[in-house]
Amino acid sequence: MSDVSFVRTEMLPQQEPPGSSVGIVGWARANLFDGVTNSVLTILSLIFVYFVLEGLLSWTFQSVWNASSLTECREIMTATWGKTHGHACWAVINDRWLQLLYGFYPPYPAEAGVNFGENTGAWPAYFRPNLSFVLLLIAVAPVLFDKLPRKLLIVTAVYPFLMPWLMWGGSIWGPVMAAAGFGIGYLAFRLLTPVLGGLGGIIAAIALPVIWWLFLTGIVAAGLESVVSISIPEVESRKFGGFMLSILIGVVAIGCSLPIGIVLALGRQSDLMIVKTLCVGFIEFIRGVPLITLLFVASVLLNVFLPPGTQFDIILRVLIMVTLFASAYMAEVVRGGLAALPKGQYEGADSLGLNYWQAQRLIIMPQALKISIPGIVSTFIGVFKDTTLVSIIGLLDPLGLSNAIRADAAWNGIYWELFAFIAFLFFVFCFGMSRYSMYLERKLHKGH
Amino acid sequence: MKKSVVFGALTVAGLAAGAAAAGTLDDVKARGKLNCGVTTGLVGFAAPDANGEWMGFDVGICRAVAAAVLGDPKAVEFVPTTGKTRFTALASGEIDLLARNTTWTFSRDVDLKFTFVGVNYYDGQGFMVPKELGVSSAKELDGATVCIQTGTTTELNLADFFRSNNISYEPVPIETNAEAQQQYLAGACDVYTTDASGLAATRATFEDPSAHVLLPEIISKEPLGPLVRHGDDNWGDVVRWSLNALVTAEELGVTSANIGEMAAGTNNPEINRLLGTEGSLGEMLGLDAGWAKNAIMAGGNYGELFEGNIGESTPIGLARGLNAQWTDGGLIYSPPFR
Numbered sequence: 028m029s030d031v032s033f034v035r036t037e038m039l040p041q042q043e044p045p046g047s048s049v050g051i052v053g054w055a056r057a058n059l060f061d062g063v064t065n066s067v068l069t070i071l072s073l074i075f076v077y078f079v080l081e082g083l084l085s086w087t088f089q090s091v092w093n094a095s096s097l098t099e100c101r102e103i104m105t106a107t108w109g110k111t112h113g114h115a116c117w118a119v120i121n122d123r124w125l126q127l128l129y130g131f132y133p134p135y136p137a138e139a140g141v142n143f144g145e146n147t148g149a150w151p152a153y154f155r156p157n158l159s160f161v162l163l164l165i166a167v168a169p170v171l172f173d174k175l176p177r178k179l180l181i182v183t184a185v186y187p188f189l190m191p192w193l194m195w196g197g198s199i200w201g202p203v204m205a206a207a208g209f210g211i212g213y214l215a216f217r218l219l220t221p222v223l224g225g226l227g228g229i230i231a232a233i234a235l236p237v238i239w240w241l242f243l244t245g246i247v248a249a250g251l252e253s254v255v256s257i258s259i260p261e262v263e264s265r266k267f268g269g270f271m272l273s274i275l276i277g278v279v280a281i282g283c284s285l286p287i288g289i290v291l292a293l294g295r296q297s298d299l300m301i302v303k304t305l306c307v308g309f310i311e312f313i314r315g316v317p318l319i320t321l322l323f324v325a326s327v328l329l330n331v332f333l334p335p336g337t338q339f340d341i342i343l344r345v346l347i348m349v350t351l352f353a354s355a356y357m358a359e360v361v362r363g364g365l366a367a368l369p370k371g372q373y374e375g376a377d378s379l380g381l382n383y384w385q386a387q388r389l390i391i392m393p394q395a396l397k398i399s400i401p402g403i404v405s406t407f408i409g410v411f412k413d414t415t416l417v418s419i420i421g422l423l424d425p426l427g428l429s430n431a432i433r434a435d436a437a438w439n440g441i442y443w444e445l446f447a448f449i450a451f452l453f454f455v456f457c458f459g460m461s462r463y464s465m466y467l468e469r470k471l472h473k474g475h
Numbered sequence: 476m477k478k479s480v481v482f483g484a485l486t487v488a489g490l491a492a493g494a495a496a497a498g499t500l501d502d503v504k505a506r507g508k509l510n511c512g513v514t515t516g517l518v519g520f521a522a523p524d525a526n527g528e529w530m531g532f533d534v535g536i537c538r539a540v541a542a543a544v545l546g547d548p549k550a551v552e553f554v555p556t557t558g559k560t561r562f563t564a565l566a567s568g569e570i571d572l573l574a575r576n577t578t579w580t581f582s583r584d585v586d587l588k589f590t591f592v593g594v595n596y597y598d599g600q601g602f603m604v605p606k607e608l609g610v611s612s613a614k615e616l617d618g619a620t621v622c623i624q625t626g627t628t629t630e631l632n633l634a635d636f637f638r639s640n641n642i643s644y645e646p647v648p649i650e651t652n653a654e655a656q657q658q659y660l661a662g663a664c665d666v667y668t669t670d671a672s673g674l675a676a677t678r679a680t681f682e683d684p685s686a687h688v689l690l691p692e693i694i695s696k697e698p699l700g701p702l703v704r705h706g707d708d709n710w711g712d713v714v715r716w717s718l719n720a721l722v723t724a725e726e727l728g729v730t731s732a733n734i735g736e737m738a739a740g741t742n743n744p745e746i747n748r749l750l751g752t753e754g755s756l757g758e759m760l761g762l763d764a765g766w767a768k769n770a771i772m773a774g775g776n777y778g779e780l781f782e783g784n785i786g787e788s789t790p791i792g793l794a795r796g797l798n799a800q801w802t803d804g805g806l807i808y809s810p811p812f813r
Contacts, residue, residue, distance in 0.1 A: 098790075
């Protein structure tokens with residue numbers, strides 16, 4: 028027997044794939060140029076993209092940043108490029124960006140020596156809104172990302188009381204007393220439930236804080252203020268404006284609408300007739316009315332109905348209206364999530380002997396909310412963008428301010444630059460929210 | 476954030492129920508600030524500058540009234556109002572005075588229950604056309620496309636004008652002045668029509684203003700003036716005579732530059748009465764003797780306000796025209812200070 032083997036004993040080394048099917052070339056052949064039609068379409072698209080980018084990039088980057096008026100901008104453009112067409116005049120943003128961000132909010136609300144030490148200049152400009160914003164990020168972080176230390180939730184709990192104090196100023200006792208109302212509610216629930224029974228406890232837990240807020244808070248806060256005075260200078264609502272106002276309205280509406288929306292959605296599915304009727308009525312009424320109508324009610328009608336001389340803060344009125352509007356939509360989004368849950372989940376919860384609230388908290392809501400995430404975030408983004416509607420009732424949000432800036436003789440006739448800047452700011456926030464919702468969906472995806 | 480934000484804001488920002496209205500003058504004095512309604516922005520008439528300070532011709536009226544009542548032209552809270560919210564803001568007491576280039580019409584005065592205290596600018600609807608169109612009169616505009624803001628009196632005036640002259644036109648409806656400017660420059664319409672002051676301000680922003688002309692026809696009367704609520708005549712008098720003080724000051728040659736020496740006493744008894752060195756006009760209004768002096772010092776007399784904000788030395792470049800003193804052939808006329 029000869030020892031000749033016709034079988035290869037070692038593997039050939041792997042060959043590189045042909046150059047035309049890997050890398051950029053391969054990708055382009057597979058995706059852009061497979062066939063005549065696709066090649067033609069690709070080339071046409073490239074030409075289109077080129078022309079758009081050429082105009083857009085040169086407009087954006089071959090631009091004037093330093094000028095004191097549109098006329099001066101145009102002179103510089105003519106001197107530099109020979110024409111004014113196709114070049115942006117960002118000088119208006121350079122001149123007015125603080126106004127677009129903060130409205131008329133005073134950079135240093137404190138007067139020298141008032142509770143801020145000797146020198147107000149020692150505090151950075153706009154530190155109150157800026158601090159509120161940074162604290163907002165810290166406060167929402169533990170809610171958004173569950174890996175962060177749970178102790179941060181203390182910031183989240185304090186923030187709703189701290190933020191109004193920072194933004195509007197005044198005595199610290201007002202927010203503290205407002206917070207105390209919740210403490211009173213909790214204590215009432217704890218102490219009175221054994222005495223009055225379950226329903227009585229709940230009623231007391233709602234009624235006592237309301238009485239406290241309506242009748243006692245002002246007196247007690249004023250009393251404490253006269254004993255221990257801790258206050259920062261007040262800023263009137265009229266001074267609020269710009270992107271700060273949009274964020275303020277957006278954050279409050281978003282933050283309040285989710286819990287209210289969940290309650291409304293549960294109420295709508297409830298078997299209790301009165302609760303159900305109230306929730307359905309509220310949702311259908313608010314959803315059936317355009318937001319702009321609600322804003323007009325806030326700005327115009329309330330003034331007529333309230334007794335003359337009543338100063339009901341305009342921003343507060345708008346906050347309430349936008350929140351109600353967002354809550355109604357949120358309720359329907361959450362109801363969609365609830366409806367998508369198989370009946371077996373409810374029955375499973377019942378079979379485990381969980382009561383209504385336990386079942387909601389442990390089984391129903393985690394799944395329903397997960398299903399609703401895209402809808403919830405869409406609603407958030409929609410509400411945030413709807414805040415620009417307040418310019419119609421004379422509040423100076425970024426869009427309102429763009430009109431006011433154009434009314435300055437120096438900048439009259441400038442459009443695209445202002446709108447581009449405002450659009451950019453909104454895009455950053457809305458895109459951020461949308462990316463977060465995608466992250467959340469991936470994280471909560473359980474693979475079934 | 477929970478409901479608590481609302482409650483927190485509620486307590487902080489306050490549901491401070493003010494005292495029931497005594498009289499607007501007393502309210503303003505007690506408050507130490509005048510709440511003055513202005514536009515959210517109109518070139519030359521009211522606009523915030525980069526520091527958030529409001530400037531403009533209407534703003535000047537607010538400052539003059541604040542100076543007359545409170546002695547401080549800065550003691551004004553400017554409340555930006557839109558065309559839709561302005562009247563309710565005034566009627567509900569949110570503002571004490573509306574100085575928002577509002578046309579004095581019968582129904583606003585009578586039906587809406589306001590009191591127009593005077594006219595600070597006589598406007599009228601005009602036409603702007605590109606020079607290359609070669610038109611010199613609005614009556615030659617037969618068949619033209621016209622950019623027009625919908626839902627305004629200008630729309631009705633335009634229809635009346637073309638019908639009474641038996642010529643046709645094609646309207647291009649637009650929503651705002653900003654949109655009109657773009658449409659007109661893009662050639663979507665041959666003619667742009669709105670108030671003449673607005674046209675002048677718009678033209679001033681064009682790259683080449685000289686390529687556009689304002690036609691001589693003014694087809695409507697638009698007397699713009701400050702207004703207050705019906706039924707508080709004392710406050711109406713204060714605002715009316717603050718405006719009249721500015722007008723009279725121009726007529727008598729009292730300016731913010733020479734008011735210091737004039738206030739020391741002059742040979743003209745009317746100047747003396749105006750500036751409070753003779754008589755007791757201020758007392759009759761419930762103000763101090765130097766009220767008119769303060770009002771004039773706030774931003775100058777009527778002519779100075781005009782020149783500084785919308786006059787020929789500004790980019791807007793409006794001529795005095797109808798708004799000249801009656802002595803110069805205009806309509807600006809104040810009853811005597813006596």
